Amino acid sequence: MRRIAPRPPFSAALSAALLCLALLLIGASLPGKSRARTVEALSVRIQGSINPAQADMLTRAVEQCRTEDYDLLLLSLDTPGGLGQTMREMVQTVLNSPVPVAVWVGPRGARAASAGTFLVASSSVASMSPETTIGSASPVSAGGKEISETMKKKIENDFVSLIRGVASDKGRNVEWYEKAVREAASLSASQAAEKEVIDLLADSPQDLMRQIGERGLPLNGETVTFSPEEYSITSFEPSLRFRIFSWLLHPQIAYLLLLGGIAGLFFELSNPGAVFPGVFGGVCLVLGLYAMAVLPVTVAGLLLIFLSILLFVLELAVTSYGLLTIAGVVSLFFGSILLFNFEYGLGSLPLGTILPTVAVVCACIVFALYLVTRAQLKPRTTGAEAMKGLIGRVTRWEQDRGQIMVRGELWRARSASGAALAPDTTVRVVDIQGLHLMVEPVPSEQEPQEAEKKARSKT
Numbered sequence: 001m002r003r004i005a006p007r008p009p010f011s012a013a014l015s016a017a018l019l020c021l022a023l024l025l026i027g028a029s030l031p032g033k034s035r036a037r038t039v040e041a042l043s044v045r046i047q048g049s050i051n052p053a054q055a056d057m058l059t060r061a062v063e064q065c066r067t068e069d070y071d072l073l074l075l076s077l078d079t080p081g082g083l084g085q086t087m088r089e090m091v092q093t094v095l096n097s098p099v100p101v102a103v104w105v106g107p108r109g110a111r112a113a114s115a116g117t118f119l120v121a122s123s124s125v126a127s128m129s130p131e132t133t134i135g136s137a138s139p140v141s142a143g144g145k146e147i148s149e150t151m152k153k154k155i156e157n158d159f160v161s162l163i164r165g166v167a168s169d170k171g172r173n174v175e176w177y178e179k180a181v182r183e184a185a186s187l188s189a190s191q192a193a194e195k196e197v198i199d200l201l202a203d204s205p206q207d208l209m210r211q212i213g214e215r216g217l218p219l220n221g222e223t224v225t226f227s228p229e230e231y232s233i234t235s236f237e238p239s240l241r242f243r244i245f246s247w248l249l250h251p252q253i254a255y256l257l258l259l260g261g262i263a264g265l266f267f268e269l270s271n272p273g274a275v276f277p278g279v280f281g282g283v284c285l286v287l288g289l290y291a292m293a294v295l296p297v298t299v300a301g302l303l304l305i306f307l308s309i310l311l312f313v314l315e316l317a318v319t320s321y322g323l324l325t326i327a328g329v330v331s332l333f334f335g336s337i338l339l340f341n342f343e344y345g346l347g348s349l350p351l352g353t354i355l356p357t358v359a360v361v362c363a364c365i366v367f368a369l370y371l372v373t374r375a376q377l378k379p380r381t382t383g384a385e386a387m388k389g390l391i392g393r394v395t396r397w398e399q400d401r402g403q404i405m406v407r408g409e410l411w412r413a414r415s416a417s418g419a420a421l422a423p424d425t426t427v428r429v430v431d432i433q434g435l436h437l438m439v440e441p442v443p444s445e446q447e448p449q450e451a452e453k454k455a456r457s458k459t
Contacts, residue, residue, distance in 0.1 A: 039217060039224065039231040041072040041102075043205060050082025050115040052294055053246035055089045061236045065099045071219055072212075074205055074233065075103045075123070081114025083296065084139070084159075090115075091122045091166065100124035100218060104208050105132045105189070113137070117180055118159075120198065122166040124218075127200040127208050128189035134197065135186030137163070156182055173197045205233060251340055252353050254291030259332075259357055261285025262309055263364040270316060270368040296341050304335025312365050316372055325369070329362050387429050387437060394425040404439060413437045 044061045046054050058075075065073050075094075094101045103120050105112045106129030112120050117137040120126045128134065139155045159181050167177040173196045179185040192198045202208035209231050216223035238246075247253060264281015268274055292302070311328035318324060336354045392406035392413075401414045404427055415421055416430050416438045427439035 039071045039209075039213070039226050040069075041074045041209060041231060041233045042068075042070045042236055043074045043076065043233050044236045045076045046119075047076075047078045048080075048246075049250070050079055050086050050090065051246070051249045052083070052086055053242055053249050054082070055086045055093070056245065057236075057238055057242050058090055058093050060239075060242075062093055062097045062099075062101075064236065065097070070099060070234075071224075072217065073097060073099055073101045074208070075101060075119070076205060077103055077105050077112050077116055077119060078107075078110035079112060079114075079116040081116065081136075084115070087115035087118055088162070091118050091162070094119065094122045095166065102127065102208065102212065104202060104205055105129060105134060106202075106204070108132065113186075117177070118163055118166070121163050121170065121172060121177055123170070125200065125208075125212060126170070126172065126198040127202045127211075128192055128198050129203060130189050130201060132189045133186055134189075134192055135180040136184045137180040138182070138184040172199075209233065248287060248291050249294055251295060251349060254288055254295060255336065255339065255349055255353070256288075256357060257284045258288030258292065258305070259336075259361045261288050262305070263361045266309065266312055266365055267368045269313070270372050298338050298341045301335045301337075301339035304331045304338065308332035308335060312369075315369060325362075325366065328365075329358065332361070333358050387432060390429045391442065392427055392429065392437075392439065394421050394423050394427060397421045397423060397425075401436070404437065406437070411437050413439045416440045 042061060042065050044058065046058070048054075061073060064070070101123050102125035103112075103123035104127045105116070105120065108129050108131040110129065110132045112128075112132070112134045113136045115137075117134055120128075120134060137159070139152070139159060160178050163177045163181055164174050167174045176185065176187070176195055176197050187195065187197060189198075189201055193201050200208060200211050202211060206228075210228050213226040213228065213231060216225045218224075248257075261281045261284035264277040264279075264284060266281075268278030268281060271277075308328040308331040311324045311331060314320075315322075315324040315328070333354065336349060336358060340349060387406070390406050392404040392411070394402060394404050394413075395410065396403045397420060399420055400418045401412070402421065404411055404413045406429065412435060413427070413429075414433070414436045417440060419441075421427065421439075421441060426442045428442050429437045430440055431438035
């Protein structure tokens with residue numbers, strides 16, 4: 001019998017190493033959870049109404065995630081709703097983000113109403129803090145009133161198709177999201193988690209990151225798990241441009257800037273030379289008109305406001321006994337009510353803002369009209385008419401004419417009675433004839449009284 005020679009130890013070790021390498025390659029190619037790694041998240045806070053400034057900030061945050069290689073965008077949300085078009089832009093930004101977007105509605109007492117509901121539905125990970133709410137996503141017209149049935153159906157169907165699509169793609173409760181739009185349904189955080197409207201309940205962003213680490217985060221085709229020590233959260237710092245833009249696009253701020261600009265310019269036009277009201281009003285008006293170009297305003301509202309300006313200006317030139325001013329106030333009031341047309345989530349300006357603002361603007365305009373009227377009724381202080389009643393002193397006199405000193409000026413004068421006057425006699429100007437002042441002597445006991453009256457009239 002022939003004996004088989006044993007394999008060399010080196011050959012056996014090489015075969016084992018190749019087998020292990022093949023198994024590792026096969027395991028790496030299979031989907032599943034990868035080993036733990038450090039996850040970096042960029043945190044962005046969206047608070048207040050949904051407007052173009054918020055959309056711009058979200059776009060910049062997504063771009064920063066892409067350029068600085070963040071693994072997750074963490075969106076903290078607390079909003080009553082906002083502009084429908086802006087909401088659509090933000091949903092598109094979330095859906096097309098190069099990194100997963102996790103939305104956390106918090107802290108306690110926060111809400112994701114109206115437009116905020118769509119952002120939650122479109123997120124990669126949807127979470128809420130306890131004692132928060134979501135829903136009430138029905139579209140409303142200006143002032144929060146019900147809109148016509150046909151228009152309501154068109155808008156509702158448009159929004160329903162959007163929210164059903166994103167909710168279905170994310171594996172969430174499609175029926176409830178549709179109900180939120182059609183019936184303005186609303187849920188608490190615990191109810192939302194129970195009905196699979198959201199994915200997680202989290203007390204804080206840190207708690208949310210811990211839960212995401214336990215369940216895994218999809219990154220580049222694999223699910224990454226991480227421990228609480230293996231993630232970091234970096235806060236996104238809004239730029240000064242965003243802060244100014246966000247402040248400027250608040251509907252009440254834009255409205256106050258518009259009316260403040262109108263009042264300032266009217267005051268300057270009615271009282272030229274004040275300078276500050278004109279400069280201040282011009283700046284406010286430009287900023288207000290810029291905000292109006294971005295916000296959804298109605299043509300009727302703007303026309304009524306500018307009609308009120310025209311009526312106030314006409315009051316300066318037409319004797320209407322206040323009727324034009326009253327018409328201007330009425331036009332300004334109704335223009336303010338109709339000014340904004342928020343088609344989704346927000347109503348028009350509240351009366352608590354409109355009434356005091358209109359009252360203050362009207363008070364400024366009435367005060368300017370008072371100054372104009374007083375200036376028109378005030379006696380002339382220049383020209384020939386201003387000479388009547390002035391007190392002077394005779395410096396030289398011959399027969400019925402001579403020369404007098406009035407206000408430090410020498411004037412040719414004639415006696416109104418034809419009598420001769422002695423030098424240093426105190427006289428009063430009673431009339432003007434050609435280049436001569438007609439004067440009469442003033443009794444010595446009246447001189448102090450006349451001087452006092454003239455001093456009061458000048459002041």
